[in-house]
Amino acid sequence: MKFIKPVPASWINEKIEGEIIGLQNAEATGINEIHKVENGDITFVDHPKYYDKVLNSEASFIIINKSVEAPEGKTLFFVENPFEAYCKIVEHFRPFVVQTEMISSDLKKGNNTFIYPNVFIGKNVSIGDNCIIYPNVSIMDHTIIGNNVIIHPGVVIGSNSFYYNTKKDREVWYKKMPDCGRVIIEDNVEIGANCTIDRGVSAETVIGKGTKMDNLIHVGHDTVIGKNCLFAAQTGIAGVVNIGDGVTVWGQCGISKTLSIGNNATLLAMTGVNSDLQGGKIYWGVPAEEASNKKRELVWIKRIPQLWEKIMNK
Amino acid sequence: MKFIKPVPASWINEKIEGEIIGLQNAEATGINEIHKVENGDITFVDHPKYYDKVLNSEASFIIINKSVEAPEGKTLFFVENPFEAYCKIVEHFRPFVVQTEMISSDLKKGNNTFIYPNVFIGKNVSIGDNCIIYPNVSIMDHTIIGNNVIIHPGVVIGSNSFYYNTKKDREVWYKKMPDCGRVIIEDNVEIGANCTIDRGVSAETVIGKGTKMDNLIHVGHDTVIGKNCLFAAQTGIAGVVNIGDGVTVWGQCGISKTLSIGNNATLLAMTGVNSDLQGGKIYWGVPAEEASNKKRELVWIKRIPQLWEKIMNK
Amino acid sequence: MKFIKPVPASWINEKIEGEIIGLQNAEATGINEIHKVENGDITFVDHPKYYDKVLNSEASFIIINKSVEAPEGKTLFFVENPFEAYCKIVEHFRPFVVQTEMISSDLKKGNNTFIYPNVFIGKNVSIGDNCIIYPNVSIMDHTIIGNNVIIHPGVVIGSNSFYYNTKKDREVWYKKMPDCGRVIIEDNVEIGANCTIDRGVSAETVIGKGTKMDNLIHVGHDTVIGKNCLFAAQTGIAGVVNIGDGVTVWGQCGISKTLSIGNNATLLAMTGVNSDLQGGKIYWGVPAEEASNKKRELVWIKRIPQLWEKIMNK
Numbered sequence: 001m002k003f004i005k006p007v008p009a010s011w012i013n014e015k016i017e018g019e020i021i022g023l024q025n026a027e028a029t030g031i032n033e034i035h036k037v038e039n040g041d042i043t044f045v046d047h048p049k050y051y052d053k054v055l056n057s058e059a060s061f062i063i064i065n066k067s068v069e070a071p072e073g074k075t076l077f078f079v080e081n082p083f084e085a086y087c088k089i090v091e092h093f094r095p096f097v098v099q100t101e102m103i104s105s106d107l108k109k110g111n112n113t114f115i116y117p118n119v120f121i122g123k124n125v126s127i128g129d130n131c132i133i134y135p136n137v138s139i140m141d142h143t144i145i146g147n148n149v150i151i152h153p154g155v156v157i158g159s160n161s162f163y164y165n166t167k168k169d170r171e172v173w174y175k176k177m178p179d180c181g182r183v184i185i186e187d188n189v190e191i192g193a194n195c196t197i198d199r200g201v202s203a204e205t206v207i208g209k210g211t212k213m214d215n216l217i218h219v220g221h222d223t224v225i226g227k228n229c230l231f232a233a234q235t236g237i238a239g240v241v242n243i244g245d246g247v248t249v250w251g252q253c254g255i256s257k258t259l260s261i262g263n264n265a266t267l268l269a270m271t272g273v274n275s276d277l278q279g280g281k282i283y284w285g286v287p288a289e290e291a292s293n294k295k296r297e298l299v300w301i302k303r304i305p306q307l308w309e310k311i312m313n314k
Numbered sequence: 315m316k317f318i319k320p321v322p323a324s325w326i327n328e329k330i331e332g333e334i335i336g337l338q339n340a341e342a343t344g345i346n347e348i349h350k351v352e353n354g355d356i357t358f359v360d361h362p363k364y365y366d367k368v369l370n371s372e373a374s375f376i377i378i379n380k381s382v383e384a385p386e387g388k389t390l391f392f393v394e395n396p397f398e399a400y401c402k403i404v405e406h407f408r409p410f411v412v413q414t415e416m417i418s419s420d421l422k423k424g425n426n427t428f429i430y431p432n433v434f435i436g437k438n439v440s441i442g443d444n445c446i447i448y449p450n451v452s453i454m455d456h457t458i459i460g461n462n463v464i465i466h467p468g469v470v471i472g473s474n475s476f477y478y479n480t481k482k483d484r485e486v487w488y489k490k491m492p493d494c495g496r497v498i499i500e501d502n503v504e505i506g507a508n509c510t511i512d513r514g515v516s517a518e519t520v521i522g523k524g525t526k527m528d529n530l531i532h533v534g535h536d537t538v539i540g541k542n543c544l545f546a547a548q549t550g551i552a553g554v555v556n557i558g559d560g561v562t563v564w565g566q567c568g569i570s571k572t573l574s575i576g577n578n579a580t581l582l583a584m585t586g587v588n589s590d591l592q593g594g595k596i597y598w599g600v601p602a603e604e605a606s607n608k609k610r611e612l613v614w615i616k617r618i619p620q621l622w623e624k625i626m627n628k
Numbered sequence: 629m630k631f632i633k634p635v636p637a638s639w640i641n642e643k644i645e646g647e648i649i650g651l652q653n654a655e656a657t658g659i660n661e662i663h664k665v666e667n668g669d670i671t672f673v674d675h676p677k678y679y680d681k682v683l684n685s686e687a688s689f690i691i692i693n694k695s696v697e698a699p700e701g702k703t704l705f706f707v708e709n710p711f712e713a714y715c716k717i718v719e720h721f722r723p724f725v726v727q728t729e730m731i732s733s734d735l736k737k738g739n740n741t742f743i744y745p746n747v748f749i750g751k752n753v754s755i756g757d758n759c760i761i762y763p764n765v766s767i768m769d770h771t772i773i774g775n776n777v778i779i780h781p782g783v784v785i786g787s788n789s790f791y792y793n794t795k796k797d798r799e800v801w802y803k804k805m806p807d808c809g810r811v812i813i814e815d816n817v818e819i820g821a822n823c824t825i826d827r828g829v830s831a832e833t834v835i836g837k838g839t840k841m842d843n844l845i846h847v848g849h850d851t852v853i854g855k856n857c858l859f860a861a862q863t864g865i866a867g868v869v870n871i872g873d874g875v876t877v878w879g880q881c882g883i884s885k886t887l888s889i890g891n892n893a894t895l896l897a898m899t900g901v902n903s904d905l906q907g908g909k910i911y912w913g914v915p916a917e918e919a920s921n922k923k924r925e926l927v928w929i930k931r932i933p934q935l936w937e938k939i940m941n942k
Binding site: 114116117118132134135136150152153154188190192193194210212214215216228230232233234246251252269270301302304305307308311312 | 410412413414415416432434450451452454468470473474476478482485486487488490508510512530532534548550552566568570586588600611614615617618621624625
């Protein structure tokens, strides 16, 4: 999330009752969790395992629970509980506000766009021209929808990320990360019935221009999908994934978090992706391999009895 | 889709601004895409790869972008863009009409059928006797529901097919095929929460009498499912599939498009079907094989280290 | 289901028009199907295959279609159709009652709990303090929700179990088991968009304190999930499963019915569980094995061509 206007370090520090180390007078331009952090952003770290990663990240402002020297050009905020301090800032800019209207009165709606009965639309939503939003759809706060977009019944856009601060020595192991990100649905996209698309935890979940999704697909927070992709039913894409343009994903595939898939890759049905994949190739299997290799492998497996016969019975 | 009354070739030709080749005075009785085309139907072909298939199909009227001789008894319409011509006819008979009522006033509803609050029902829908339609269900246009049917919360019936005209040399690769088909849910069917059942792109998606579906199941366009079948949760069935009677499909199976599965077949959980399956057998695995073979294969895989030991270390 | 006050055997027998064998004057304290039956409960058996199991179960009252001697301390009701007799009792205590209100007037709602527009809430529901119920959620009859619970859009809680009385020599093979169970969602639970959680067929479906679920997850009837568990998107859990505390289940896993998974087990993505799993270990694959074994197995499979080369070409 970028702030509407820059926020002084002193204001942040007062808010979270910390101690400033390093640059005193800088101004933050946004806030992001570590996967999406950019120059000018505030972020946080609360586990020694990640200190180095975060101190060396693009973040300009780091909320931390160890009093270390600030890297050059950065501002640290030393606090006891960095996660709670981060939440305090997010909740300041994105407070939970009750909505009793079915469609928020601040909706920006283009021409020739039709919204069926029984659709819920949250705050800070815009929908372009020539769109159809079918019944029983839920479009939550901070969603941007382009032109010529079709959203089928039962779709949920902008639900919370599945992202928790985990400490197994607390009674409550998983504490919810408050979201300050958005969903962006570009022009000519179609989203099938009962799909769920989570909003960015701190950045943006994007469905690229001309991409088409079948039913019951899940897209995690901060995932960015390119243009002219095709996703068949029941595929699931975890958070912070990058998918290129022209990618085809057949039914019931799964893609793990933070991975990248290159342009024009194809995943055959039921493929499980647990590493980055190059573009222009066809993949299959769990874990995903080039489909031709995987198919050969099935042939090899069928030959084991022959080997056994030859070796064990001679 | 069958027309209410036959449509003369001359009317069609005027509508799509083409050139008639072959039979001039025939009358079309319906329109269908190639997978479901029948005698008397109009269909289209726009790629040389499929000319032969379509010219030799049951179609009586073919919209085509090549000036070829008409096969005996057929009428061709020669146009520059057959896909757009096909769409023009479909949209004439099935125009998109805005609906602002929660339940269409033309609903035909039987006796002792109860519809919970918050259900959307489109145009041209009929629901038989003794049915329960639970809350937050969306029943879209052109759906026929029999007697004693239970539709659980969040179900979507009659959403659009996932079917596109694809040309990768256009800016928009995937152009939407307009639907003119229906969904038919026969007597005694039960559909679990948040299932999605797409309407036929040009024919009918059918759930046969007495078939029961668990939650979060996807059924693609023009798929026909027989009687007394059982589908456990999260199974996905692509478009134009034929499933016989008495078929049992356990959880999270996937069935690829245009396949057939015989009567009384059983698919164990997480099976992926990529070829036709005979009835009366038990299948498992990805791709599906007879379960007994597949289970033996797992035993063979466990024996590879023994083979290795014997061969490599001798 | 436990009765509010005990029910005499004579009342039951009159209701189902049977013949009492064994204890005549006992009083039943509840009713349950065989998987969940407890001392004091009524249950039924209609197939010779299960007579012994049910006669030796904890059930105190057994509806049966064979005139056998009653085990000590038990009451039998001899009837022609035990399934229909069981249904008659369930339907007496849990009749289907039409609800036309969007939110039942008997809802017990705690402080600081916000319910978005377009939520359906059935009868006999209670929701604790500090909860958020997002739009287009369906909470069906007999659901208990604790404090600090978040239910995302499109979720269905308390839909019917997928549980049928099966006889393949009838025209209707599958007859619906009427539900008399509940759903209990404990404190600090979060349920992701479009999840479905079925109510107990006769006991309780439970989501334990602090457990978090991502989107599009299915939980079957009478399944009991422990505290501080994490379930990633699109996982499916069948009925009557027991999952311990601190269990982590990654995306698109499937867990078959009536199984148990021990505390602090981890299932990697796309794992299929078909047997009980011990706690404290990491599992992967279909069927689930310890992940380290399964990963080694993949390495072994890659070595088959080497074996072949060595054996067949020598």
